Amino acid sequence: MGAKRKAAAPKSPAAKKAKAAEPTEEEIRQAHFDNVEKGILTFNQFQENEVNIVNVGARISLGVYRSDRTEKHHQAIKWVQDSLARYAVQLADSKKACADTLGKADAEKADKTKIKESKEAVLATAEEAYSEAKKEQAARAAELKAKTKEMSVQAKQLQAAERSVEVAERKAADIQEASARVAEIMSSAEAPPAKMRNALMAFLKTSPIDKTMLTAAQGAMASAGSGRTQFQTDTLKALGQFVSTQAEAAAKEIASEKEKCRDVEQTMLPLVEAKQSLEKAQAKVAAVKKQLDDAVAAKKDAAAALQAVVDEAEQAQQDFDGNADLVKTMEEVRHSFEALRDAIHPELALAISCVDHTTLNDTDTPASVAAICEAAAAAPDAAAVCIFPQFVKEAREKFPSLKIATVTNFPLGTADPAEVAASSAKAIEDGANEIDVVIDYKLVLKDREAGIEAVTKLVTAVRDAVPFGLVKVILETGELKEADLIKAASDAALAAGADFIKTSTGKVPVNCTPEAAKVMLQSIVAHRRKTGKTAGFKAAGGVRTFEQAREYFELARSVLGAKHRISPVNFRFGSSSLLPALRKAAGVASGGAPVASGY
Numbered sequence: 001m002g003a004k005r006k007a008a009a010p011k012s013p014a015a016k017k018a019k020a021a022e023p024t025e026e027e028i029r030q031a032h033f034d035n036v037e038k039g040i041l042t043f044n045q046f047q048e049n050e051v052n053i054v055n056v057g058a059r060i061s062l063g064v065y066r067s068d069r070t071e072k073h074h075q076a077i078k079w080v081q082d083s084l085a086r087y088a089v090q091l092a093d094s095k096k097a098c099a100d101t102l103g104k105a106d107a108e109k110a111d112k113t114k115i116k117e118s119k120e121a122v123l124a125t126a127e128e129a130y131s132e133a134k135k136e137q138a139a140r141a142a143e144l145k146a147k148t149k150e151m152s153v154q155a156k157q158l159q160a161a162e163r164s165v166e167v168a169e170r171k172a173a174d175i176q177e178a179s180a181r182v183a184e185i186m187s188s189a190e191a192p193p194a195k196m197r198n199a200l201m202a203f204l205k206t207s208p209i210d211k212t213m214l215t216a217a218q219g220a221m222a223s224a225g226s227g228r229t230q231f232q233t234d235t236l237k238a239l240g241q242f243v244s245t246q247a248e249a250a251a252k253e254i255a256s257e258k259e260k261c262r263d264v265e266q267t268m269l270p271l272v273e274a275k276q277s278l279e280k281a282q283a284k285v286a287a288v289k290k291q292l293d294d295a296v297a298a299k300k301d302a303a304a305a306l307q308a309v310v311d312e313a314e315q316a317q318q319d320f321d322g323n324a325d326l327v328k329t330m331e332e333v334r335h336s337f338e339a340l341r342d343a344i345h346p347e348l349a350l351a352i353s354c355v356d357h358t359t360l361n362d363t364d365t366p367a368s369v370a371a372i373c374e375a376a377a378a379a380p381d382a383a384a385v386c387i388f389p390q391f392v393k394e395a396r397e398k399f400p401s402l403k404i405a406t407v408t409n410f411p412l413g414t415a416d417p418a419e420v421a422a423s424s425a426k427a428i429e430d431g432a433n434e435i436d437v438v439i440d441y442k443l444v445l446k447d448r449e450a451g452i453e454a455v456t457k458l459v460t461a462v463r464d465a466v467p468f469g470l471v472k473v474i475l476e477t478g479e480l481k482e483a484d485l486i487k488a489a490s491d492a493a494l495a496a497g498a499d500f501i502k503t504s505t506g507k508v509p510v511n512c513t514p515e516a517a518k519v520m521l522q523s524i525v526a527h528r529r530k531t532g533k534t535a536g537f538k539a540a541g542g543v544r545t546f547e548q549a550r551e552y553f554e555l556a557r558s559v560l561g562a563k564h565r566i567s568p569v570n571f572r573f574g575s576s577s578l579l580p581a582l583r584k585a586a587g588v589a590s591g592g593a594p595v596a597s598g599y
Contacts, residue, residue, distance in 0.1 A: 105313035112309050116302040123295040126288070133288040137281045144278045150267075161260040168257060172250035348586050349380065351549040355579045356405055356538070356572050358386040358599055360506065366394055373399045375579065380586075382579050383568040384434060389427045396431025405434035405472070409458070411505040413438035413476070417458045421465035434470035436538075436574075437462050438505060441476040444489055452492045459496035472500035472538055472572075475520070478510030483519045490523035500536035502574065506599040511541025514555055521559040534564075540574030541599060546585050549573060575599060 357376040359369060369391040376382040377399055384403035387395060392406050406427045409420045424435045439458060444451030459473055473493040480486050490501050501520050504511035517539055528534045539552050552573070556566055564570075576599040 102313060105309060109306065109309045109313055112302065112306040116299070116306050119295065119299045119302040123292075123299050126292040126295040130285075130288045130292045133281070133285040137278075137285045141278060141281075144274050157260070161257050165254055165257040165261070168250050168253040172254070175250065347550050347553060348546060348582060350553070350566065351546060351573070352380050352579065352582045352586070353383060354549075354566070354568050354571050354573055355382040355582070356384045356386045356540075356574045357382045357579045358506070358540075358574050358576045360386065360388060360407060360410070360599065364388060364391065366391060369395060370398060372576075373402055373404075377402050380583075383572055386434075386436060386574060389423065389430070389432075392427055392432045393430040403433045404431060405436055405470075406432045407436045407438070407474075407505075408462070409438045410436070410474075411438060411507040412442075413440040413474075414442070417454075417461040420458060421461040424462050424469075425465040428466050428469045432469065434472060435462060435466055436472045436474055436502060438474040438476065439489060439493070441479050441489070444480060444485060448485065448488065452488050455489055455492040456496045459493050459498055463497035470499045471497065472502045472536070473498040474502045474505055474540070476505055476508060477503045477513070477516035477520070478508050478541075480516075481510075483515075486516055486519045487523055490520050491526070494523060494527040494535050498535060500538050500572065502538035502540050502572075504541040504574075506541035506574065512539045512543060514551065517552060517555055518559060521556055525560060534570060536570040536572065538572040538574055543573050543575050544577045545581055549578065549582070 355376075357372055359372045361368075364387070369387050372387065373385050373395050376385045384405045385395070386405040386407065389406045389408065392404055395402070395404055408424045408427065409415045420437060424437065427435060437458065439455045440451060443454050455473075459471070462471055475486060475489045475493070477486050480489060493501050501523070503513075503516055503520065517537070521537055524535050524537060537556065543549055543552065553566060553571075556571060557564065
């Protein structure tokens with residue numbers, strides 16, 4: 001490693017005592033670790049930044065190895081520094097989002113305040129209108145009460161007048177009837193005057209005429225002549241005059257009583273009008289009362305809306321104020337990082353960040369998939385998980401920040417391209433970020449030209465169906481075996497739009513090998529020279545240890561060039577056992593449940 005150190009001169013007892021009082025390197029490192037853990041606990045309070053910030057603290061905690069200050073070591077340090085810089089940008093974005101939310105809340109609060117004031121004005125107007133309507137109703141009710149009392153008196157008068165008319169009409173009828181009977185008696189040709197008088201008196205006494213007519217008849221007969229004819233003439237004349245007078249008087253009485261009835265009816269008309277006016281006033285009061293009730297309800301709604309905005313603004317302010325603590329904690333972690341960065345193993349952290357933690361077993365259940373997701377999301381985090389499509393939707397709901405890859409046309413690669421494209425689009429819709437699609441490698445083996453054409457058709461269909469997701473094309477290199485077939489399949493997949501080319505499904509006897517990986521990396525270099533775009537490489541199946549992972553890192557650097565920076569953006573490992581092994585090597589708990597698989 002380096003030249004041997006010269007033996008140090010013996011130190012004095014005082015110097016030894018001073019040296020003993022100084023903290024040891026292990027104690028210093030432990031103090032920094034404690035500071036980082038404290039920072040992680042604080043970060044957990046901020047949900048929006050929780051995943052990324054905790055990952056920083058965990059990556060710092062990987063300082064359990066020592067390494068010479070090689071170029072790779074400095075690259076690793078720079079990578080962590082870049083990570084912190086990215087998280088600082090995310091923090092700034094978070095603060096800006098809080099500020100924007102606060103500004104919007106203030107603006108909405110002002111609008112809601114205006115609405116509330118408008119509703120209060122409407123309510124005041126409604127209350128005033130209701131008060132006026134109530135006063136009008138009370139006045140109309142009092143008027144109706146007085147008119148009703150007056151109407152009661154007039155109704156009695158009308159009834160009396162109507163009875164008087166009936167009496168007068170009945171009296172006139174009696175007079176007419178009596179007059180006719182008298183004339184009938186007096187017209188008898190044979191009856192002598194005495195007999196006529198007796199008959200007439202007998203009738204008049206039983207007739208329904210009043211005593212006035214009876215007295216008049218008696219007087220007429222008493223003053224009549226003694227002769228028969230003269231008696232008839234005188235009596236009839238006297239009675240005729242009396243009847244005429246009485247009939248005229250009765251007619252006048254009837255007319256007078258009817259006039260009284262009409263007068264009473266006329267005086268009762270204002271009472272009817274007053275009643276109708278009161279009914280209108282009552283209807284108006286009911287309408288205004290409804291307006292008042294509506295205004296009260298609107299005021300309550302406006303007040304509730306305003307309170308909701310105030311609460312939202314207060315919450316936004318609290319979130320905004322909380323970022324100050326987050327900045328302070330980030331600085332503490334940054335200082336701890338600077339103290340520990342010389343102890344970070346550069347390749348170990350990189351390997352962990354490039355793992356697609358995978359479970360593709362027939363025995364998978366929602367619970368086992370959730371355990372895989374939990375393990376991948378634990379700090380330090382993996383690049384993604386790789387699971388079957390039927391578990392994607394539930395995994396996305398439970399782990400909203402986790403990158404999820406899924407497989408299509410898996411594992412045989414023989415499905416129709418249109419069906420594969422549809423299932424890939426459905427997986428993205430359910431929440432997947434990445435699609436690992438298998439080519440029809442058996443067709444490539446059987447008929448190279450037709451097989452490569454099928455690769456182009458398949459990848460193009462999936463690329464069109466998944467314009468924004470990451471497309472990783474599985475070649476199954478352990479089955480293709482020959483370098484020229486692996487190269488042809490790689491070139492076709494990259495030309496059709498693949499973001500990554502992946503070695504294997506993990507379901508065949510031979511999976512990832514350095515020889516196949518080298519051919520695929522060479523195709524990536526050729527594609528970069530041709531298009532200017534750098535595709536990614538994924539080693540899947542058989543990579544189980546840190547030493548194997550480092551071997552593929554070295555291979556990638558040797559083929560892609562020293563300037564090529566390996567990261568999860570362009571390099572992945574597909575494995576179910578690599579992530580726990582790397583974390584164990586780093587001295588970090590794996591998180592989640594182990595997966596019994598050789599993938």
